[in-house]
């Protein structure tokens with residue numbers, strides 16, 4: 001299973017200086033980039049060891065377009081969880097909605113692996129994948145940069161950590177969250193594109209599943225966004241001309257770095273501040 005989110009292309013979102021709000025109009029919606037890599041990996045594993053790839057997404061009706069596009073890469077089934085009852089969900093409620101739907105799929109079509117992206121480029125929390133794993137009771141392998149092996153009921157991945165790489169192994173069924181380094185995206189094939197053009201994702205409303213309605217949407221969200229505002233505009237920088245007096249310019253750069261605590265020891269001070 002691949003959890004896929006449709007997101008605004010945040011590289012194109014601008015802030016309206018008059019109202020201080022995000023200008024989303026005309027901004028294209030795309031498949032969350034990390035999720036594209038998650039899908040690619042699921043399809044590669046299907047090509048290697050067989051199985052079936054199901055994509056699941058929670059979102060408004062227009063998220064159907066992201067699912068159709070994702071189908072063109074070779075997935076077998078796509079499910080859109082769309083209902084007003086889901087709107088305003090925070091990470092906890094989002095993970096809950098996705099979990100109940102994954103459990104429903106699992107009843108008829110056992111799920112060995114769930115893939116999510118590392119994070120969504122709009123919400124940026126990186127909470128949803130671990131939240132789903134916790135609720136499903138699956139082991140979680142986060143920040144995967146390589147799937148090394150999948151056999152005998154185990155999956156082995158390389159994970160990115162602050163200190164370097166870590167090789168970790170988990171018993172199936174498991175959940176993996178992925179980094180972009182995991183794989184190279186491939187182009188959709190023409191037959192898959194044609195199949196996807198005709199494909200209609202399944203729609204699952206809240207009432208199609210045994211949801212506890214108190215855990216959905218705004219009601220089921222322990223956090224709430226109180227205010228949203230853009231970061232303060234950066235003030236203009238200084239230009240230090242190093243052509244005439246390179247040594248003086250270098251000293252000025254060092255002085256400024258010291259003043260702004262970028263370096264802690266003043267080069268001219270004995271001992272300096274530490």
Ligand SMILES: Cc1cc2nc3c(=O)[nH]c(=O)nc-3n(C[C@H](O)[C@H](O)[C@H](O)COP(=O)(O)OP(=O)(O)OC[C@H]3O[C@@H](n4cnc5c(N)ncnc54)[C@H](O)[C@@H]3O)c2cc1C
Pocket residue numbers: 003004005006032034035056057058059087088089090091092094098115116117118119120121122123124125126127128129221223224225
């Ligand atoms: C009070 C409140 C109100 C909100 N209202 C809205 C709203 O009205 N509309 C809105 O769009 N957002 C809303 N959000 C944001 C929404 O809660 C987050 O988008 C959601 O919690 C997922 O978190 P994230 O985007 O940080 O994803 P991350 O946790 O960073 O995502 C990690 C991975 O999880 C998977 N994933 C995440 N979300 C989904 C999804 N929906 N479907 C399938 N897979 C997914 C993807 O694989 C993704 O790569 C609201 C948040 C709060 C707190």
